[in-house]
Amino acid sequence: MNIEKFKHQHASILGSIDALRQLARAGVAQHASDIAAHIVAMSSTIKLHLAVEDQALYPALQRERDTELARMGQRYQQEMGAIAKAYEGFSRRWNQANKLEADAEGFRRDANQVLRMVYERMQRENHDFYPRIEAL
Numbered sequence: 001m002n003i004e005k006f007k008h009q010h011a012s013i014l015g016s017i018d019a020l021r022q023l024a025r026a027g028v029a030q031h032a033s034d035i036a037a038h039i040v041a042m043s044s045t046i047k048l049h050l051a052v053e054d055q056a057l058y059p060a061l062q063r064e065r066d067t068e069l070a071r072m073g074q075r076y077q078q079e080m081g082a083i084a085k086a087y088e089g090f091s092r093r094w095n096q097a098n099k100l101e102a103d104a105e106g107f108r109r110d111a112n113q114v115l116r117m118v119y120e121r122m123q124r125e126n127h128d129f130y131p132r133i134e135a136l
Contacts, residue, residue: 001136003057005052009048009049010049023038029100029101035094035107040091042091043095046084069133072132076129079121083118086113090111090114093110
């Protein structure tokens with residue numbers, strides 16, 4: 001199974017998280033427009049990534065003979081629900097510059113929590129899940 005597109009999307013999302021971290025360190029209020037634009041762009045990539053996983057990757061894994069990988073895929077899909085919901089709320093709260101300017105510390109706290117969940121999940125996929133898929 002070719003998962004290069006998924007890996008490329010992970011790299012893009014991780015790059016966006018890093019860019020957000022750098023912008024926040026440089027000043028949330030001063031870079032509010034850039035932060036909001038990064039969140040909007042990253043949200044598009046995340047939504048596409050999740051949709052393709054749900055519509056193509058996970059169903060394909062359920063059809064594989066490797067039952068352990070099928071179960072792993074099912075666990076990953078179930079776990080992603082809470083992470084996706086948390087990210088969706090985050091992106092709605094912080095997708096406009098005026099919201100960031102009004103509550104820079106709230107953004108920092110929220111970003112530290114939600115983006116860490118997204119980051120850690122992608123790292124698990126990159127190190128544990130994707131290599132198993134590629135080994136098929």
